[in-house]
Each structure stands twice: as C-alpha cells, then as structure tokens.
Amino acid sequence: MRTAIGVDLGGSHVSAAVVSEDGAIRSQHEEDLEDLRFESVIAALDATIGAAIKEAGDVAGIGIGSPGNIDAATGAVLYSPNFGWKDVPLGTTLRAKFAHPVFVANDARCATLGEYTFGTGKGTKDFVLLTLGTGIGGGIIAGGELLLGHKWGAGEIGHHQIRPNDGFVCSCGKIGCFEAQASGTGLIRHAFAVAPSFPRSPLLDTTREKLSSKKIRKAAQAGDGHALAAWKNFTADLSIGLANIIAFVNPEVIALGGGVSSANEFILDAVRPTVDLLTTMVPRGTTQIVVATLGNNAGQIGAATMALRGGLKAVDAVAV
Ligand SMILES: [Zn+2]
DSSP: OOOOEEEEEESSSEEEEETTTTTTTEEEEEEEOOOOOOOHHHHHHHHHHHHHHHHHOSSSOOOEESSSEEEETTTTEETTTTTTEEOHHHHHHHHHSSOEEEEEEEEHHHHHHHHHHHTTTTTTTOOOOESSSSSSEEEEETEEEEOOOTTTTTTTTSSSOOTTTOBOOOOOOBSSSSHHSSSHHHHHHHHHHHHHGGGOGGGGGGTTTOOOHHHHHHHHHOOOOHHHHHHHHHHHHHHHHHHHHHHOOOOSEEEEEEEEEEGTTTHHHHHHHHHHHOOOOOOOOSSSEEEEESHHHHHHHHHHHHHHTTTTSOOHHHOO
C-alpha cells in the first residue's frame, strides 16, 4: 500500500505521521518547538520528517499543514500571525532537503480534506468542517473540490462577522467574528459576560485563565445554571454561523471538530432546531450537522492525502 508523510505544524510542536492510502496512521514522530523562528521550525521538521521517512521506507510525498495564509502552489507561507511569518519559503526550503515531492497547505484545509476523505465527509460532494478550538478553523468542499480561493483564503469561516454591534473583539481586530463568539474561547467569554447574573456560581472560583471551555461544557451538561446560560448564548451564536454556511455553501454535511464538539448530542441538540429556524432558502434539515470523527489526526491524514494525490487540485473522494 502507498504511504505518504502527513505533518501537523502547530504552535508548540511538530508531528510527522506515516499515513497509508487507506487513511491509517502507522506511526507518529513528534518534536517540541523551542521557538517559532523559521530556522528552528525547519530543524524540527527536518528531524521529524526524516525519522518518519526512515521508518516508512518508500513514500509518495510529504504533505504539510501549516497555520496561516498559504500559497498551495509554491508552498510559501504568505502570512501567519501565530508564527509571526510573512512570505516564508517553507515548501521550497523543504524540497531542497528531501528527495520527495513536498506540498504545503493551510492546516484547517488539510483537516477538511482528511475528514472529507476518511471521516464524516466520505461519500459526499459538498462538505464543510469547522474546528471549534481556540479559534474556528474551517474548510469547504464544493462539488468534490476543496475551495482554495483567489488568494488562498477560501474557508476562513471563523472571520465572518455575526455580531458586529454587540459582539466580542476578535483576534483579527473585528467585532463579533464567528470565532470570537462560537469557538471554545467564545464559550469562555460568554460565561464571563453572563457572570454578573450568577454571583455565587462555582465556575467563578477560577480565574479567567483557568476557566476552560471544557469545564463550562461539563458544568452545562451537569445542569449548572451559569454554565447553561453561557452555553445557550454560545450555541445561539454557533447556530447563526452554521445557518450562514448553509446559505453560502449548501453542504450535505457540516462536521464540528475540536474540544467543544466532544459534547456530541448535547451540542447537536442545541444547534439543530435554531439552525432550522434560520435556514430559509433551502429545505430545512437537509444539511446534516454531525460531530467530526477523525479528531486531532484529521490534519495529518489530510496533509498525507494531499501528498498522495499530488496536490490539492484533484480531491475527488472516489479517485483516491
Ligand atoms: Zn475575526
């Protein structure tokens, strides 16, 4: 069976996986990042990819999922606020090191390709993945093609504004972006926004830094009043974004990934009726909203899939 290397380039570590063409991860090689200078990151990539290739033997190629705005044709990182990078030749630098084809794309787009090919998108042609974490990462498959956009920015769903007048300030500087309202961070912000109504809430025993979205979600599932009020506002905002996506893309499936979505039916039961109410121009209930199944591995599997397919152009789920 053919294999490729799928790499997840995160803010604190690099992980290179050996992935076979059926989407199975055979092994993973990880290294922590001491700092985010380009040379340091390249050294970590060199070590982890090198170890993965050594173990895999013959590989079809190397796929890298990186944060930021990526030129998927050249592999250059045009802009990555997380890394403080601008116009960095990631693909070209790695191609000089390895005797294999190297492909680079945005990490959320890679995760979308992975979930589409081997997870909840399998068998569909129109699919959206949303990863609800610190922010909201996303990707769109339309007509069997991963949308890349004119300047590689298609799928930046997290930065469409849903509450420009009364929302939270987003990391991008705008007010009320979808990710400011409906990411894991958004859930924490909702909890603090409604806190004055719950002065004796057990959630308020912790500081803002320690109050995690997981803690709020679990408290909501256990019936805590404060957590439920935050959860209600969070899922209301999530529903607005989901209904907007249905209006823009009309996907067959929207998969929710990331920590918050591990609430499974608890989150789906909260959003489905509201999304239906906000869906006006396509038949209600025809977009399935589900929880993603590949978890944190989606990015690496998708990056390897990109390499096995020779890039992001032909991503037809049938023609692996
Ligand atoms: Zn934003």
